[in-house]
Amino acid sequence: MEALFNEWLWQEEYWLPPGIRWRDIEVNEDEGRFPLPRDLIYTLPLAFAFIALRYVFERLIAVPLSKQLGVKDRIRIRAAPIPKLETFYKQYRRQPSPSEVATLGKQCGLSQRKIQSWFRHRRNQDRPSNTKKFREASWRFVFYLVAFTAGLASLINTPWFWDQRECWRGYPKQPVSEAHHWYYILEMGFYLSLLLSVSVDVKRKDFNEQVIHHIATLFLIGFSYCANYVRVGTLVMLVHDSSDFLLESAKMFHYAGWTKTCDSLFVIFSLIFLVTRLVVLPSRVIYSTLVVSLDFFKPFFGYYFFNALLLVLQALHIFWAYLILRMVYKFVFLGKVERDERSDEDSEVDDKEEEEEPEEEGDECSWEQRKGTINSKLASLANNCVLNNLTNQRNINSRLPKAR
Incomplete structure (x- = not known):
């Protein structure tokens, strides 16, 4: 059965351009590492290692840091x-x-x-605290910052970083360096850990889009590694990491109440996100995989599958760009970023209602209190209206002699 499975899954027409066989891309040990599917087995234990490391990080580093930055949790009324x-x-x-x-x-x-x-009250009781959200943001911030720094250092001297045609020169017989091999393994292990822990993380309004993003990213990383799309794959991962750590840092300062710092980081993140995801990625990377690659080989299943996953990610980028532009609009015309458009699923109206709602002894007493408050407001409004009418009438009477 194993032989049958391997024969069905690893058919050459799925993974290699027409006319190329597996034996044609074998490399010697002195030439470098060639990506093999069995290398991805390490990503599963690595994902659990990331989850364990995150647990330690959040409690030993993130929680004390949240206290130092002044993160405060709202005191909520617990349901009886x-x-x-x-x-x-x-x-x-x-x-x-x-x-x-x-x-x-x-x-x-x-x-x-x-x-x-x-x-x-029960819904508000289940809403995540600012400390919990700060812990998650700080963990992602650390990983994205380290991944972006390490990825940039490993790619800046490569020829395909500056000329995307080099991604396909000599394809598919392209040895992979140790740095890029571990860059792939660590990124895939991290996204797999995010997918495994998505059910216990803060559930946001774009929960479904996040799950689709994680699944598409895992398929994209896994398939590109097996098909030796490593060169262009490293560029895709670097583009994503370039803005993600800025978003997480802005969230951290938002939960800490550092409004000016949060707004400044958000503006920087918005600019980098819009440039990298809506300009650089489609014009340089996706164009290279869709058009430039055809100068080096004929289309095959891997070509269509890889580009389909890239287009799914690009559609998600457009969706998130729309949310970001909405927040930029609020920032420009309202003077501040009111809240994250991807905030947790429960609306903030519950919090406001909870603050405004008094604890009643009974419905009748509550109704009498509210009725008295409404009557007093109506009376005040009526008096203001009467005073305005009288003032306007007096002004009109004073103008009548001049008019006559």
């Missing part, structure tokens, strides 16, 4: 322990419909307002 509501919350949905609220109110002997208040 009501078993029926807790069961509904965990098994069905976090925000019940009006009919479900009425049914739950009858079952628990509570008013509909108290049921809604309980679910609001």
